[in-house]
Amino acid sequence: MARATDAYEQHLADHERDRRRAQGSFYTPPELVGWILDRALPRTPDATVLDPACGTGHFLVAAAERLGVRAVHGSDLDPEAVRIARERLQALDPTVAADEIAQRVVVADGLTAWAGRTFDAVVGNPPFLGQLRRRSAGRSEEHRRGLGAYTDTSAVFLHRALGLVAPGGVVALVQPLSVLAARDAGPVRAAVAACGAITDFWTSDRPVFEGTPVLTCVPVVRAGAGPATDPDAWGRLAAPAFGVPSPVLPDDGPVVGDLADCTADFRDQFYGLAPFVRDALPGGTPLVTTGLIDPAESRWGTTATRFARVRYDAPSVDLAALRAEGSLARWADARLVPKLLVAGQGRVIEAVADEHGAWLPSVPVVSVVPRDRADLWRLLAVLLAPPVVAHAATRYLGTGLTPGSVKVSARQVAALPLPPPSGAAAWAEGAALARRAQHAGDAGERAGLLVEAGQVMTAAYGAGDDVLAWWAARVRRRTDESGAVAGSAPA
Numbered sequence: 001m002a003r004a005t006d007a008y009e010q011h012l013a014d015h016e017r018d019r020r021r022a023q024g025s026f027y028t029p030p031e032l033v034g035w036i037l038d039r040a041l042p043r044t045p046d047a048t049v050l051d052p053a054c055g056t057g058h059f060l061v062a063a064a065e066r067l068g069v070r071a072v073h074g075s076d077l078d079p080e081a082v083r084i085a086r087e088r089l090q091a092l093d094p095t096v097a098a099d100e101i102a103q104r105v106v107v108a109d110g111l112t113a114w115a116g117r118t119f120d121a122v123v124g125n126p127p128f129l130g131q132l133r134r135r136s137a138g139r140s141e142e143h144r145r146g147l148g149a150y151t152d153t154s155a156v157f158l159h160r161a162l163g164l165v166a167p168g169g170v171v172a173l174v175q176p177l178s179v180l181a182a183r184d185a186g187p188v189r190a191a192v193a194a195c196g197a198i199t200d201f202w203t204s205d206r207p208v209f210e211g212t213p214v215l216t217c218v219p220v221v222r223a224g225a226g227p228a229t230d231p232d233a234w235g236r237l238a239a240p241a242f243g244v245p246s247p248v249l250p251d252d253g254p255v256v257g258d259l260a261d262c263t264a265d266f267r268d269q270f271y272g273l274a275p276f277v278r279d280a281l282p283g284g285t286p287l288v289t290t291g292l293i294d295p296a297e298s299r300w301g302t303t304a305t306r307f308a309r310v311r312y313d314a315p316s317v318d319l320a321a322l323r324a325e326g327s328l329a330r331w332a333d334a335r336l337v338p339k340l341l342v343a344g345q346g347r348v349i350e351a352v353a354d355e356h357g358a359w360l361p362s363v364p365v366v367s368v369v370p371r372d373r374a375d376l377w378r379l380l381a382v383l384l385a386p387p388v389v390a391h392a393a394t395r396y397l398g399t400g401l402t403p404g405s406v407k408v409s410a411r412q413v414a415a416l417p418l419p420p421p422s423g424a425a426a427w428a429e430g431a432a433l434a435r436r437a438q439h440a441g442d443a444g445e446r447a448g449l450l451v452e453a454g455q456v457m458t459a460a461y462g463a464g465d466d467v468l469a470w471w472a473a474r475v476r477r478r479t480d481e482s483g484a485v486a487g488s489a490p491a
């Protein structure tokens with residue numbers, strides 16, 4: 001029977017790549033199935049188990065081997081997969097009538113089936129379908145249970161499972177790593193906190209599903225358990241697997257947004273600017289792309305970059321023409337003030353000070369405009385601070401282009417914590433070092449000053465040497481990952 005399963009899955013992989021992607025049919029490795037069942041299955045004789053997107057029945061068969069065929073229930077939209085799952089269960093226990101199995105393993109939408117029922121364990125590997133893939137597969141998913149259009153289908157399944165688990169029971173569904181911090185999965189993480197607690201967690205820093213590079217995790221949720229898992233701190237569960245230290249910084253203290261306005265620009269600015277950008281225009285206003293931003297350094301004019309699919313040695317905005325045309329004049333005036341420019345995605349948080357207010361940011365650079373200009377270098381020291389980078393890397397783990405990158409949006413930059421009052425003197429010293437690093441005469445001097453600033457700011461936050469060592473290694477190994485997205489059109 002395993003051969004029929006293998007053949008069907010291989011067939012999907014070889015011949016029906018599009019269907020496989022549209023269904024999210026990437027089947028679960030046996031070791032991971034075993035890990036999940038070890039934690040999810042109760043030892044009681046009448047226990048019941050549901051896999052709401054059961055495919056060819058990997059979870060169902062493994063659960064039936066432990067609890068008996070009558071304990072397992074499954075649903076899948078794919079009739080061929082359901083047929084194979086039923087046959088495998090039948091082969092496991094020929095004394096159970098085929099009809100009985102067919103009542104428990106059904107062709108149905110797992111998001112709507114099983115209404116009014118509860119199970120001791122809800123397990124499985126539901127489809128991972130983002131909005132684009134759902135649309136191309138013609139899925140409307142009307143039963144999104146009040147969740148937004150951008151919430152991945154896998155998280156909608158997790159949400160549904162919380163309503164199908166019996167008190168004291170367990171939900172353990174494979175999820176994409178992005179569930180840890182994606183904004184659109186926030187209501188699902190909150191629902192988990194309302195239902196119980198994550199009592200076990202699995203993840204891997206490399207892909208374990210054949211045929212897809214997506215990184216995955218399994219939060220094991222026990223209904224009714226406590227203390228509830230903070231919906232904003234799931235990243236901490238995965239940080240050790242990715243070698244990220246998790247300094248515990250205050251959640252309720254002052255934040256960057258208390259001192260500065262943090263904004264990102266969007267398509268209006270991107271497309272509005274494009275006609276006014278020239279290469280090395282004498283007297284032009286530098287346009288700084290993410291690829292040009294390094295910690296305490298702008299490489300504008302020394303490194304080529306791309307904007308709107310065009311390569312520039314020194315992209316410059318013809319400000320007079322932009323002002324004459326009018327539509328972005330007010331925007332440009334608002335941006336041409338002393339500020340920090342932050343590349344939202346890199347090995348560390350890459351931020352540089354535009355102390356004279358002479359640069360324009362390119363999408364998706366984040367502008368951090370201090371309300372008091374005296375705070376400019378203090379804010380740069382905060383964004384360069386190793387504990388702040390580790391905090392962001394933990395909190396937003398799984399949302400970057402690569403698991404190694406730290407990705408922060410304007411809103412998230414605004415939420416980064418400032419040092420506690422006990423760190424005030426070190427913070428002032430860190431600000432002076434950050435300023436010297438930016439004014440350094442050469443790369444070697446800058447690197448030395450950055451490390452000094454990192455040390456001082458680690459002390460300002462009361463964090464340990466592990467955080468400093470992690471950050472220092474990342475600053476050294478920093479590659480121009482952000483360059484990959486520089487100049488691409490906003491969605």
Ligand SMILES: C[S@@+](CC[C@H](N)C(=O)[O-])C[C@H]1O[C@@H](n2cnc3c(N)ncnc32)[C@H](O)[C@@H]1O
Nearest residue numbers: 025026028053054055058076077078109110125
């Ligand atoms: C990743 S596969 C996992 C299958 C199984 N849990 C396993 O690991 O062997 C996802 C399955 O979800 C099914 N599926 C997609 N949307 C579904 C829905 N709304 N309801 C039920 N099944 C669905 C697909 O047909 C596919 O078999």
